[in-house]
Amino acid sequence: DSSIYAELIPDLRRLGVTRYWIELNSIGCRECRPAYLARLRSWLDGNGHRLDEDTRAKIAVSPLRVFDNYLAKPPEARAALDEAPKIGESLCEACAAHFAAVRADLDATGVRYDLVPTLVRGLDYYTRTTFEFVGPLENQNSTITGGGRYDGLVEEIGGPPTPGIGFGAGIERLLIAMEEEGVQPPAAPGIDVFFAVEDGAQRSEVARIVADLR
Numbered sequence: 001d002s003s004i005y006a007e008l009i010p011d012l013r014r015l016g017v018t019r020y021w022i023e024l025n026s027i028g029c030r031e032c033r034p035a036y037l038a039r040l041r042s043w044l045d046g047n048g049h050r051l052d053e054d055t056r057a058k059i060a061v062s063p064l065r066v067f068d069n070y071l072a073k074p075p076e077a078r079a080a081l082d083e084a085p086k087i088g089e090s091l092c093e094a095c096a097a098h099f100a101a102v103r104a105d106l107d108a109t110g111v112r113y114d115l116v117p118t119l120v121r122g123l124d125y126y127t128r129t130t131f132e133f134v135g136p137l138e139n140q141n142s143t144i145t146g147g148g149r150y151d152g153l154v155e156e157i158g159g160p161p162t163p164g165i166g167f168g169a170g171i172e173r174l175l176i177a178m179e180e181e182g183v184q185p186p187a188a189p190g191i192d193v194f195f196a197v198e199d200g201a202q203r204s205e206v207a208r209i210v211a212d213l214r
Contacts, residue, residue, distance in 0.1 A: 008133065008145065008167070009111070015174060016183030020144060021112065023132045025088065025119040026099040027064070030127070030152065032092035037063055039085045050080035067118040071142070086117040098128055121146060125153040129165065135177045144177050145169035 012020065028036060040063045048056055051066065052074050058065040067081060091099065106113055113131075121130040130148035147167025154162035178184075193213055195206050 012133070012144070015178055016181050017135070017144070017174070017177045019181065020133050020135050020177070021114060023116040023119050023134055024103070024106075024113045025116050025130050026091060026095055026102075026128050027087050027120050027126060027130055027148075028091050028095050028128065032090055032095055033064075033087070036085065036087050036090035039090065040064070040066075043084050047080055047084070050076065052077045055081075062124055064120050064124075067120045070118045081118065087120070088115075088117050095128055102129055121148050125150045125156065127151045131167075135173070135180065144173050 012018075027033065041059075044051075044059055044063055044066065048059065055066050055073060055077050058068065064087075066084075070078060070081065073081070103113075119130050119132060120126075121132075126148045128149045128151070130146075132146035133144045134142050135144045145167050147165065149163070149165045151163040152161075153164065154160065193210075195210065197203060197206055
């Protein structure tokens with residue numbers, strides 16, 4: 001998993017974004033998560049009244065999603081969720097070993113991170129590692145990019161077992177982060193080569209030349 005950070009960090013630096021930190025968590029797998037969800041549902045049954053309306057609405061969708069957008073929740077709801085059982089307390093041996101290996105690789109390469117037990121990324125297909133690159137803004141625009149593992153996703157939609165990891169990044173979030181850094185986006189480069197193709201032209205040959213030039 002650590003290789004994806006090695007890709008993202010230089011990309012952010014090239015954009016001039018330097019003020020960020022990495023938040024990290026593990027949300028287990030299909031083996032250990034069901035038992036945790038049972039514990040969480042039990043806690044929510046007795047404490048749901050302490051949560052705000054938006055958070056309570058997510059219980060019916062997926063109990064794990066009550067932790068979504070944790071920092072944007074009212075202080076009273078955050079205080080309640082701080083007392084809720086966390087998935088990190090229920091990881092199976094394999095998930096705990098995997099998460100330890102991820103942290104060891106990050107430590108070895110000098111990548112700083114914060115362990116955030118409420119970072120669940122919300123979507124049901126995530127497994128094990130979840131992460132976010134968080135910028136300096138203390139609002140809904142603070143997450144620059146985020147993602148995690150989804151080892152069972154391809155299999156769930158009919159494909160072969162295909163472990164994977166990925167992330168999503170909002171262009172507007174990156175632009176906001178660059179603006180906070182005082183970085184101006186570079187001007188778009190001009191077109192160096194342009195093909196005007198007439199009817200009957202050898203389009204396949206043009207496509208080959210364009211591919212070669214690219």
